[in-house]
Amino acid sequence: MKQVIETKGLIKFFDGIHAVDNLSLSIEEGKITGIVxxxxSGKTTLINILSGFYNYDKGEIFFSGAKRxxxxxxxxxxxxxxxxxxxxxxxxxMKVIDNILVVLTERNPFFALFERHGEYHIKCAEDVLKKVGLYEKRGSYAKDLSYGQQKLLEIGRILAIKADIIFLDEPFAGLFPEMIKRIENIIRxxxxxxxxxxxxxxxxxxxxxxxDHLIVMDAGKLLAEGRPEKVLSERAVLEAYLGE
Amino acid sequence: MDYIFHIAIIVSIYGILALAQNLVMGETGLLTIAGAAFYGIGAYVAGIFSTSLGLNITIALVAAPLITAVIAMILGTSFARFRDDYFLLATLGFLMIFNTVAKNWTSLTGGSLGIAGISKPHMFGITLLTPESFIWLAVFVLLIVAIICYFISRSSFGRALNAIREDEEALKIFGYKVSTYKLASFTIGASLSSLAGVLFASYLTFIDPTLFTVNESILLWAMIILGGIATNRGALMGALLLILIPESLRFIGFPDEISGLMRQCIYGLILIFLMLYRPKGIFGKYNL
Known part of the structure; x- marks a missing residue:
């Protein structure tokens, strides 16, 4: 199976504290990898590094084998x-549909100046909104959506750009069961x-x-990884994370 | 009748400035106080072209936006990394530098005495000497600027500027080079402001550094906040109201010296009341 992301000895400091500490891991293509x-423990910091929000201090990162x-x-x-x-x-x-359109249209400022979204962009945006169940809200402002709907709109933006590697940072937090089911289905x-x-x-x-695969982090380090049922039964994981 | 044309010219000039300010501050969310500096650069380009180089003002109408664009691009390249209050302070610094240069580079700007004897525009064999003739040029330039601003706000570029205003870090994740967009918006806004400066210098035929201070920039803020942030019609409405309201003081018996001082108080009061009761302004849908 192809590895889309690989880190070797990744280190990130914040004022001398190791937020990510000598982390080596790999993520396989087409799988759902959980990080707990x-x-x-450095989960969000790791995502921030892999998505370019933070620079890393030491180590190596490979995307599909290419070092970055x-x-x-x-x-x-x-x-x-x-x-x-x-x-x-x-x-x-901005309106719900504009939140989607902005990730669909031209990125080059010069060409963007002369581009107005067309039928194609509108159709793509509406298809995405139908998929996440926000089509009826397309004319509303994003700030006026409920918390769960806002989470769906964030996921909608990811669907719109047709990303191949998707980082979801606590997408279920604070959601009621029906919304959780909807997001689970989207992930599947x-x-x-x-x-x-x-x-x-x-x-x-x-x-x-x-x-399909689970990575457990603690104090910026990799504590365990493997099949979820196996990892979640490991003593070290139970002690560090579940407090059992 | 000349008085009405005079007011219409001033409204047109401030309409251009307000539209440019709205592009940078309203659409892009860049808190800039450098509007008066770019306005001043346009005015000084017109003054220098007319008096030192003996060129027609219509040439300044082309040259000023280009010269201002170069200055704005140099500035914006370093300013693009700033946001919010940091951007505000950086632009305030530039305005202070502009004022210092305008006051002290006497051989170029005339220093505190300014530049007098700036020529009126001469086009198609006609010199626009009277307010009645000048108004056509002022309205024509305002129309061009309004069309540019409308075109930008309806484009994908304009939508990206709005997204920068909302959350530029989040937009970067979707493949946007946000600093390039901010630089482009800042540069276009500066160029458009310089057009107002050329018109102003040519209309008054005299400029000095006191005409392009932080007070002018605050007035531009008041105009777009009053009219409504991120709407072109709001910027125009703000310019119209904030020129007409102080002018109306003349007709209710205030002496000229008091009405001049009252003008600043009115702008200040309008800003305070808007922040308290209508932060979105007249046509606005957005908060700063």
């Missing part, structure tokens, strides 16, 4: 990566389309149900 760990010395956020489109955020980050004072569909999903999540039932 106590608060402050520096990951720049705007290169995500080139490498086919997309992400959601732990704290929702939408374009709040992504897997069926051979997309690679990296899921940071605290809900162990969801992890067991969805993930």
């Amino acid at each position: 760990g106590p608060n402050g 010395k520096k990951i720049l956020p705007w290169e995500n489109k080139i490498y086919g990566t997309g992400r959601t955020f732990q704290q929702i980050r939408l374009f709040n004072q 569909e992504l897997k069926n389309e051979n997309k690679t999903v990296i899921l940071v999540e605290h809900n162990m039932n969801i992890i067991r149900e969805l993930c």
Whole structure:
């Protein structure tokens, strides 16, 4: 199986504290990989590094075998990566459909100046909104959506860019069961389309149900990895994370 | 009648400035106070072209946006990394530098005495000497600027600017080189502001550094906040109201020296009341 992301000895400091500490891991293509760990274990920092939000201090990162010395956020489109955020980050004072259109249209400023979204863009955006169940809300402002709907819109933006590698940072946090089911289904569909999903999540039932592979982090280090049912039964994991 | 044309010319000039300010601040969310500096650069280009080089003002109408664009691009390249209050302070710094240069580079700018005797525009064999003739040029330039701003706000570029205003870090994730967009918006806004400067210098035929201070930039803020952030019609409405309201003081018996001072108080009061009761302005849908 092809490895889409690989890190070797990855280190990230914050004021002398190791947020990510000598982390070596690999993520396989077309799989749902869960990342769990106590608060402050470095899960979100890892996603921030892999999506170009933070620079890393030491180590190596490979995307599909190619070494990336520096990951720049705007290169995500080139490498086919997309992400959601732990704290929702939408374009709040823009309409729902504009939140999708902005990720569909031209990136080059000069060409964007002369581009107006056409029928094609509208249809793509509406298809995405239908998929995440927000079609009826397309004319509303993003800030006026409920919390769960905002999470769906964030996922909608990822679907719109047709990312191959998708980082989802706690997409189920604070959602009611029906919304959880809807997002679970979207993630399963992504897997069926051979997309690679990296899921940071605290809900162990969801992890067991969805993930093919599980990575457990603690204090920035890799504590354990493997099949979810096996990893979640390891003594070290139980002690560090589940407190059992 | 000349007075009405005079007011219409001033409204047109401030309409251009407000539209440019709205592009940078309203659409892109860049808190800039450098609007008066770019306005001033346009005015000084017109003044220098007319008095030192003996060129027609219509040449300045082409040259000023280009010269201002180069200056704005140099500035914007370093400013593009800033956001919010840092951007504001950086642009304030530039405005202070502009004022210092305008006051002290006497051989070029005339220093504190300014530049007098700037020629009126001469086009198609006609010199636009009276307010009645000048208004056509002012409205024509305003129309061009309004069309450019409308075109930008309806384009994919405009939507990306709005997304930058909302959350530029999130937009980067989707493959946008946000700093390039910010630089482009800043440069276009500066170029458009310089057009107003050329018109102003040519209309008054005199400029000095006191005409392009932070007070002018605050007035531009008040205009777009009053009209409504991120709407072109709001910017125009703000310019119209904030020129007409102080002018109306003349007709209710205020002496000229008091009405001049009252003008600043009115702008200040309008800003305070808007922040308290209508932060979105008249036509606005957005908050700063």
